Amino acid sequence: MADTKQAETKQAERKAAKLARQIQAFSKEHGGAEGQLAHIGQAGTRIVLVGEDGGWGDLVAPTYAVAEQAAEKAGLTLHEEFDGEFAAKVVTGPYEWSRMAGIQMGGASNA
Numbered sequence: 225m226a227d228t229k230q231a232e233t234k235q236a237e238r239k240a241a242k243l244a245r246q247i248q249a250f251s252k253e254h255g256g257a258e259g260q261l262a263h264i265g266q267a268g269t270r271i272v273l274v275g276e277d278g279g280w281g282d283l284v285a286p287t288y289a290v291a292e293q294a295a296e297k298a299g300l301t302l303h304e305e306f307d308g309e310f311a312a313k314v315v316t317g318p319y320e321w322s323r324m325a326g327i328q329m330g331g332a333s334n335a
Contacts (some may be wrong), residue, residue: 232288233244243294244262244285247273251298254279260303260310271295278315 251257254275262270264284269291271283285291295302303310 232311234321236287236293239286240290240293240297242298243271243285243290246283247294248283249272250275258301258303258313259295260306260308261288261295262306264287271300272313273300274310276313278313280314303318 233301246260248279250273255275256335257273259274260272263274268284268286269288271285271291271294273282274280283294285294285313294300
């Protein structure tokens with residue numbers, strides 16, 4: 225039983241380290257980054273990333289604890305909420321508008 229727990233802990237640490245490297249790469253590419261953690265049910269926790277240049281992306285961690293560990297290892301500043309001030313940093317383009325709102329507004333379909 226202890227071996228199973230130890231293996232799970234090591235696996236979680238490896239996953240957190242991998243996510244931390246991905247966060248650092250995103251941050252380097254976008255001149256720095258901030259983030260927010262959001263539970264997404266059984267799928268895990270989404271790590272939402274917003275770069276200083278307005279670029280954005282996300283990663284998924286298997287648990288909230290792994291997401292927190294990854295953010296800490298990467299030195300990512302976390303926000304409690306994806307509020308207006310934080311969301312205003314996101315730069316969107318035509319692609320995002322067509323995907324997020326285009327269908328409802330008569331734009332191109334997702335097909």
